[in-house]
Amino acid sequence: MRVAVLDDYQGVALKLVDWGTLPGVTVVPFRDHVHDPDLLVARLQGYDAVMRIRERTEFPRSVLERLPDLKLFLATGMRNARSLDLEAADDLGITVCTTNALHQTTVEVTWALIFELMRNLPAETESLRAGGWQVGLGRGLAGKTLGIVGLGNMGIPVAKIGQVLGMNVVAWSANLTPERTAPHDVTCVTKDELFATSDVITLHLPHSDTTEGTVGARELGLMKPRSVIVNTARPALWDEAALYAALREERIGGAGMDVYMVEPLPDDHPFRHLRNVVATPHIGFVTEENFEIFYRQTHENLRAYLDGSPINVISGSRPFLPDSQVAQQMHAQKLASSKRA
Known part of the structure; x- marks a missing residue:
């Protein structure tokens, strides 16, 4: 599974938790912000999951529909409804998990x-x-x-x-x-x-x-x-x-x-x-304590999703399948189609 971490302004995404305890997971942080939806879609092609820090990047339906590989959205904090189209995520089968936050x-x-x-x-x-x-x-x-x-x-x-x-x-x-x-x-x-x-x-x-x-x-x-x-x-x-x-x-x-x-x-x-x-540069929630919660609970959410039992879910139900299982699933579908023919 490839996970993109967006808007990692402080460069802490690879430091606050040990992603290595999740076998097969590759985490790629991006420290710059992308405003243009086309550039955002291009950046996220091929990623199975996205971790978003609060509401720094918006995900309307028009963006989510152009990310066919996206299966898991790792939100941080509970306020997501206006900046993340939860109805679209549900329609597209994208699981959305979130975390707590200090206010x-x-x-x-x-x-x-x-x-x-x-x-x-x-x-x-x-x-x-x-x-x-x-x-x-x-x-x-x-x-x-x-x-x-x-x-x-x-x-x-x-x-x-x-x-x-x-x-x-x-x-x-x-x-x-x-x-x-x-x-x-x-x-x-x-x-x-x-x-x-x-x-x-x-x-x-x-x-x-x-x-x-x-x-x-x-x-x-x-x-x-x-x-x-x-x-x-x-x-x-x-x-x-x-x-x-x-x-x-x-x-x-x-x-x-x-x-x-x-x-x-x-x-x-x-x-x-x-x-x-x-x-100030939108630092109301930017503290060591909040980021510890964001990353620790996101790590837990990702582990639970990979184990097949997602937690802290607010939308979606699309499972993650490793490449080998995807190939097996596609092969089974082809066989079923040929038998029906």
Whole structure:
């Protein structure tokens, strides 16, 4: 079995587990990302399995249908429905197995971005490295209002940290109610109130048809001139063009971001160069602990599949047959056809 590991940016695919304990398995990691579907299909010809790190590469039906050798898709993390066509995988008999993931790691990056924005850390560290000293005044968080868009698995711990820091915490989402926010000492507000009154806004919604474009020009226009907004969730939650305009014209205080509509972010993308942006390269889930889970459980999933008893399956049922068995199966089919003739 040939296994392709996609988007191995850190070059760890051959280090975190011992693939040699799976006889007959050849693992080939790719450290670069392929955007073009035709190039992706060309790259994966002849591979029996694909391991994907989170949702870095999309697999719509149009791609899966052009990969006749693909029998096993090794996903990492549970959010796969929008970036991997599970219905197509099921139709094509491609088994999809997945792994667990730690979620609090993204909460940590959320607060790292907030701290950098509010305390002006990029400019201060840049000055120090250049031989300078203090260059500006940061802003404290105590007494400020933290607006959380989506009070779920991510939003709740973000709220708790804000409360520890002395912030007033408010929240909104389409289905959020005061009864649901009260146990967390969070005030449920309207969407407009959140954007108009918050000093720090952070997005923690899943990507769906109803959440796409949650933050557009209108919402950004409601923000206070010095307020900042952070997105470590999904890029489609905000309108990147509207956000860029607001940042370029300094109509808001700044933005922190870990997710982008095109990843890796193009070299000439303006978010790389705006002074009021703090940007990280989608590292919310990128920790030693998460990758240990991804690779260990993927190794277990692959072993179970090869043993004929797949585990952690979310779609598909296509068995793997070594080349010799494929030849035997084809020969048997030919014999059956000749007898019927």
